[in-house]
Amino acid sequence: MAAPAKSANSATVNHPEAPSSVQNLTIGKALNLGLRKAMEDNDKVLILGEDVGKLGGVFRITDGLQKDFGEQRVLDTPLAESGIIGTAVGLAVRGFRPVCEIQFEGFIFPGFDQINSQLAKLHYRTQGKIKMPVVIRVPYGGGIGAVEHHSESPESLFAHLAGLKVVSCANPVDAYWMIQQAITSDDPILFFEPKRLYHSGALKAPVDTAATPEPLHKSRVIRQGTAATLVGYGPSVQVCLDAATAASSEGTELEVIDLRSLSPLDLAPVFDSVRRTGRLIAVNEAPSESSLTSEIVARVQQECFYSLEAPAMRVTGFDTPYPPAKLEEHYLPDLDRVLHAVDRAMNW
Amino acid sequence: MSSPEQWAHPDQGAESAATTVQPTPEQVIAGLRATTEGGADLIQLLTPEGERVPSPIFDPYVADVDIESLRELYRDMVIVRRADREANAMQRQGQLGIWVPLLGQEAAQIGSGRALLSNDMAFPSYREHGVGYARGVDFKELLGIFRCSDQGQWDFARHGFHPYTIVIGNQVLNACGYAMGQKFEGKVGNPESSGGENEATICYFGDGATSQGDVHEGFVWAAVYDAPLVFFCQNNQWAISEPTERQSRLPLYQRARGYGFPGMRVDGNDVLGCLAVTRWALDACRNGNGPVLIEAFTYRMDAHTTTDDPTRYRLSDELEAWKLKDPIERVRVHLTRNGGADADFFAEVDKAADDFAAELREFCFTMPDPPPERIFSNVYAEPSPVLDAERDEFLSYLDGFATAGGER
Ligand SMILES: Cc1ncc(C[n+]2csc(CCOP(=O)(O)OP(=O)(O)O)c2C)c(N)n1
Ligand SMILES: [Mg+2]
Numbered sequence: 219m220a221a222p223a224k225s226a227n228s229a230t231v232n233h234p235e236a237p238s239s240v241q242n243l244t245i246g247k248a249l250n251l252g253l254r255k256a257m258e259d260n261d262k263v264l265i266l267g268e269d270v271g272k273l274g275g276v277f278r279i280t281d282g283l284q285k286d287f288g289e290q291r292v293l294d295t296p297l298a299e300s301g302i303i304g305t306a307v308g309l310a311v312r313g314f315r316p317v318c319e320i321q322f323e324g325f326i327f328p329g330f331d332q333i334n335s336q337l338a339k340l341h342y343r344t345q346g347k348i349k350m351p352v353v354i355r356v357p358y359g360g361g362i363g364a365v366e367h368h369s370e371s372p373e374s375l376f377a378h379l380a381g382l383k384v385v386s387c388a389n390p391v392d393a394y395w396m397i398q399q400a401i402t403s404d405d406p407i408l409f410f411e412p413k414r415l416y417h418s419g420a421l422k423a424p425v426d427t428a429a430t431p432e433p434l435h436k437s438r439v440i441r442q443g444t445a446a447t448l449v450g451y452g453p454s455v456q457v458c459l460d461a462a463t464a465a466s467s468e469g470t471e472l473e474v475i476d477l478r479s480l481s482p483l484d485l486a487p488v489f490d491s492v493r494r495t496g497r498l499i500a501v502n503e504a505p506s507e508s509s510l511t512s513e514i515v516a517r518v519q520q521e522c523f524y525s526l527e528a529p530a531m532r533v534t535g536f537d538t539p540y541p542p543a544k545l546e547e548h549y550l551p552d553l554d555r556v557l558h559a560v561d562r563a564m565n566w
Numbered sequence: 567m568s569s570p571e572q573w574a575h576p577d578q579g580a581e582s583a584a585t586t587v588q589p590t591p592e593q594v595i596a597g598l599r600a601t602t603e604g605g606a607d608l609i610q611l612l613t614p615e616g617e618r619v620p621s622p623i624f625d626p627y628v629a630d631v632d633i634e635s636l637r638e639l640y641r642d643m644v645i646v647r648r649a650d651r652e653a654n655a656m657q658r659q660g661q662l663g664i665w666v667p668l669l670g671q672e673a674a675q676i677g678s679g680r681a682l683l684s685n686d687m688a689f690p691s692y693r694e695h696g697v698g699y700a701r702g703v704d705f706k707e708l709l710g711i712f713r714c715s716d717q718g719q720w721d722f723a724r725h726g727f728h729p730y731t732i733v734i735g736n737q738v739l740n741a742c743g744y745a746m747g748q749k750f751e752g753k754v755g756n757p758e759s760s761g762g763e764n765e766a767t768i769c770y771f772g773d774g775a776t777s778q779g780d781v782h783e784g785f786v787w788a789a790v791y792d793a794p795l796v797f798f799c800q801n802n803q804w805a806i807s808e809p810t811e812r813q814s815r816l817p818l819y820q821r822a823r824g825y826g827f828p829g830m831r832v833d834g835n836d837v838l839g840c841l842a843v844t845r846w847a848l849d850a851c852r853n854g855n856g857p858v859l860i861e862a863f864t865y866r867m868d869a870h871t872t873t874d875d876p877t878r879y880r881l882s883d884e885l886e887a888w889k890l891k892d893p894i895e896r897v898r899v900h901l902t903r904n905g906g907a908d909a910d911f912f913a914e915v916d917k918a919a920d921d922f923a924a925e926l927r928e929f930c931f932t933m934p935d936p937p938p939e940r941i942f943s944n945v946y947a948e949p950s951p952v953l954d955a956e957r958d959e960f961l962s963y964l965d966g967f968a969t970a971g972g973e974r
Contacts (some may be wrong), residue, residue, distance in 0.1 A: 543714035
């Protein structure tokens with residue numbers, strides 16, 4: 219957030235060749251600029267949430283947007299998540315494209331009914347007569363030393379709901395583009411943001427705002443390797459990359475795939491990879507039971523059965539509530555636990 | 567509006583909805599927050615200048631509060647404030663992960679907390695350290711939550727002080743269920759002569775929480791089941807960066823009317839007023855005339871939490887205006903003016919508060935971290951072989967590091 223913000227208009231001016239279209243951004247700032255661009259592109263885009271206006275959100279992701287777009291487009295709502303999401307549904311019926319911010323993932327549940335019963339099903343129920351172009355932004359994941367309900371990973375609860383799409387970004391380039399793609403999508407999308415990486419200077423990357431982005435619902439090989447395939451998303455991508463770097467220094471080359479889209483899943487690149495490496499380690503912070511990694515492992519063993527050299531493995535949070543943060547270093551998948559799983563797969 | 571009499575006889579003097587004049591937006595804002603006095607309906611027994619204001623309705627509820635008791639209320643508030651400041655400082659020094667300050671809300675919390683009897687139950691949100699103190703919870707037992715080493719483990723039943731609830735509004739329905747249980751078990755409305763002991767429950771929440779569905783459902787449930795529940799809303803004017811007018815068009819206490827029970831606004835910085843009004847409300851509940859809504863009109867003098875920066879959304883003028891209504895200062899002035907306390911007394915209280923803070927600090931600095939197996943304990947009441955296996959596998963994995971040369 220320390221970098222001087224570009225003026226409101228600079229993002230709209232389209233100079234494909236101009237180097238000024240490239241900015242070095244954190245994930246948080248990239249989301250902020252992506253939201254700004256989406257609001258400039260379409261005046262039906264609204265932002266709704268607690269503290270998103272004057273404060274710019276508790277993580278400052280909507281910083282400056284109310285100042286520039288006004289209180290009619292960036293709404294500091296009453297404190298009620300069912301209200302935020304339920305009214306977003308109605309606004310969408312009326313032709314708006316609401317972007318809801320949920321302050322922390324642990325506070326989305328008062329709105330779960332609206333998500334499950336209306337947001338995810340109206341298009342189906344009306345056989346396409348009503349579209350639900352609603353985005354719900356959810357900062358999620360642990361590692362920030364917080365009190366209860368501020369560090370959870372509930373994404374699989376949402377990936378399980380038919381009619382809803384779920385994505386998660388893991389780097390500034392994706393943050394910038396995926397949020398805009400989610401907003402232009404006519405389907406309801408839960409947009410999970412890796413909160414502990416929001417302001418990570420180490421992850422700062424050049425974002426070319428004039429580039430052509432990849433499609434939203436595609437997974438991507440982000441590091442090539444031969445010994446095993448690591449699959450992660452959101453905050454776990456960085457853990458996988460760190461593990462791959464460490465393994466490489468000992469001569470083991472690991473392939474890393476950023477899932478990006480949690481629903482629908484794009485597993486073709488995962489199958490391709492596992493057919494080459496023969497080993498899969500799927501990583502997420504959520505408890506393992508009925509998580510996204512369960513789905514990935516099931517599908518891989520179905521599609522890649524004859525290629526597997528070892529059982530498909532998982533590195534996840536434990537099947538417990540998120541523990542007091544003094545214990546989160548144990549709970550969260552880390553480089554050591556990922557490498558331990560790699561070792562087991564290699565020595566099977 | 568706020569006279570309990572009127573609520574006991576709601577037909578008398580009640581305007582019909584059709585003739586009620588709608589407030590202007592300016593009136594709404596003035597009534598909701600602002601640095602005014604909280605409106606004409608504010609119940610106050612001790613003014614910011616330390617004057618005792620007589621109240622025919624509420625005086626009987628504090629008739630037993632003599633100078634000595636007032637000194638004790640003063641002591642409570644000073645100690646709680648000192649502990650709050652110490653915890654805030656310890657967060658700054660990295661000893662706590664976060665702190666949720668109560669600064670400015672001492673009177674609301676001590677006044678209401680001291681109104682409770684031992685069989686009553688309190689359901690806090692996450693800022694009610696003062697209520698916890700009044701319920702006999704050692705302040706130290708709260709620190710683990712904010713040090714992120716536990717999630718609160720005092721003796722809930724013994725203290726009549728439920729675990730903290732962070733998800734806004736959840737506890738209101740939980741408190742309502744507890745109060746319904748008190749009623750179902752015959753602990754409400756027993757004549758004093760019968761020797762049957764009556765009970766009541768109090769539930770704390772903020773101005774922001776009043777928008778949450780759970781809170782509205784709590785109002786409905788409590789009303790339908792005549793639950794012995796005091797809804798204690800500390801309107802500290804802010805829900806993080808959002809002022810109270812983002813939550814309501816009318817003063818919060820007036821909402822009660824729509825649900826069919828009394829609502830009152832008390833000066834939340836007046837410890838005597840809070841004590842009296844809460845005692846009145848608890849009495850009503852114990853006698854079977856619950857529920858009751860109390861809006862304690864107060865001010866969050868510090869940031870929302872230690873991670874918040876209020877300079878982004880509110881003016882320091884507002885804080886300055888509220889400093890003149892400080893909850894502790896008015897008691898000090900009153901005691902001094904009425905010969906209730908001298909410099910020695912105040913010095914002694916300050917010393918006690920400093921000692922308490924030092925004790926807290928010592929405790930916090932030596933608080934052990936929980937062991938890794940704590941992650942797996944008490945997920946279920948019944949045995950879970952699956953989880954036991956997960957724990958054992960993880961612990962032997964950790965042991966591997968120890969035997970491999972203490973990498974961890
Ligand atoms: C369901 C839910 N949504 C959002 C939050 C995040 N949050 C924590 S405190 C708070 C503001 C609460 O304001 P208020 O009810 O007035 O209580 P105060 O903090 O002022 O005591 C918010 C939005 C939460 N804890 N729970
Ligand atoms: Mg508040």
